[in-house]
Amino acid sequence: MLSVVPRPVLVRAPAKVNLHLAVGDLRPDGYHELTTVFQALSLCDEVELVPAKALTIKVRGEGARDVPTDRRNLVWKAATRLAHKVGRDPLVEIVIDKGIPVAGGMAGGSADAAATLVGLNALWHLDLTRDELADIASELGSDVPFSLHGGSALGTGRGEKLLPVLSRNTFHWVLALAKGGLSTPEVYRELDRLRGQGQPPRIGDAQKLMQSLAAGDSAQLAALLGNDLQAAALSLKPELRRTLRAGINAGALAGIVSGSGPTCAFLCESADAAIEVSTELSGAGVCRSVRVAAGPVGGAKVIDLESIG
Template sequence: MLAVVPPPVTVRVPSKINLHLSVGDLREDGYHDLTTVFHALSLTDEVTVYATQEPGIEVSGEGARLVPTDGGNLAMRAVRALADHVGKPDEAERVRVVIRKGIPVAGGMAGGSADAAAALLACSTLWGLDLHRDELAEVAATLGSDVPFALYGGTALGTGRGERLVPVLSRHTFHWVLAFDQRGLSTPKVYGELDRLRESGDPPRVGPPEALLEALASGDPRRLALLLGNDLQAAAVSLRPGLRRTLRAGVSAGALAGVVSGSGPTCAFLCTDGDAALKVAAELAGAGVCRTVRVAHGPVPGARVCDE
């Protein structure tokens, strides 16, 4: 009898920026306690999983050659983690993962985490498990601090390592310009640099997120712009001093404000509306301060199965 091979499943998954990122002290497990406001953006990756006798991984698109294609790839680890979670570890050996990247690699926009979240949802569908998103999020949290958020999307307050999430009311579509840097930054190195800066001085801290949450609820980009803040920004700028120039150039080009996204080096610029974002993007692209620019809007939903 012929086995029925399930059709491939494609999932589209958003990137994120942190509108607010307050980093607490180093914990004993090597992580830092965070209070952060995640915001999912329309800059996306697509992950397709195939049931196959030739397992493996293929990556194309933005920064593809920088993505590991061995068992260490976070999407591949997600496939294995889900197979283990449902007690069918062998299933992971019969999956091919194809990733089309739009999110920069090591850019502070949680691209690897997004691919892991997409792989979880895609395999849950491929294997007919149809697990609830909350159950996928439990597996996601074992893979990385930013993976659960990529499943839910929207705008959310994150605590713990960033994996404990509560949705946040956000009344407006906000328009962003993203400036990608020439090279990525390693997240552990940026956290380490912040620890070092705090040992030798007192870099400014962003404080509590309440005012920013109110600005989000108001939907007013001008109010939101005044409140964007990221404790990791000083560390990212310390490791990559050119980011200071990039941040200035975005504001000179007409953005309301700029902030380093997560651990960087991508810079995110908030604009008044979509037309302003296109203008800022064009001017920033000509300013020679970054590798490339993209426009995006948020919030957008989390990982979703594509219909076609």
């Protein structure tokens, strides 16, 4: 009897940086009201999906040992939630290749969940629309809709309500990956604690920053980057101050803690400048490793396996 070997589906999903992250009040549901501007970066995870006898998750790449492979993984929830919605069993093996730092404030787990939704939609020939996938994404986590969407977007609510933002040009980044991660809920709790003791200054609105994106002006954008979670991340990991200083000394236009951290993101003038900053930062001994990335890039997308041989 001829047995047909199932073809795997491969999906690539981007990391994000919050160019503007204004954290409002704690809501009764335990989330904070946000106004944020996301940009998707060329640093990516790859997720491969293939039919199997049971749902299994494997994780490869840097930091893989710190990623759970059971129901605590957002990918597990994405697969079971989608399978339930369409009335089938999640019989699939999912292999995650990490390029995005684990617990780094760059939405790596959300990228994998978004990739799983897109991948299963293709693997199971579901023909769900992007809006239908976005509805499931917002049930999974605050950043998952943006990982699907990609590009540049304004996020409100807990970050899950998205509006596209006009962005001209490509922006060039250097990312300083920290030793160890930070837990997002802990960083939010630390911000609440700091605010209870007297306010760390809050960032303003995002209007000017969105104008600088539309103009494609990196110097202007650099001056407007802001993150309310930065004070909390620095309070939990004071050594990040040195990392931020070192990036500026290395020639970056500006540096910011990415999301809840501890990754630090440095905006640079050009692709060449980013390479120079990354080389100098690598030698400064202030972080675990350094990556160069560009943005905005698209959201989670199936890669044609034949086109890559």
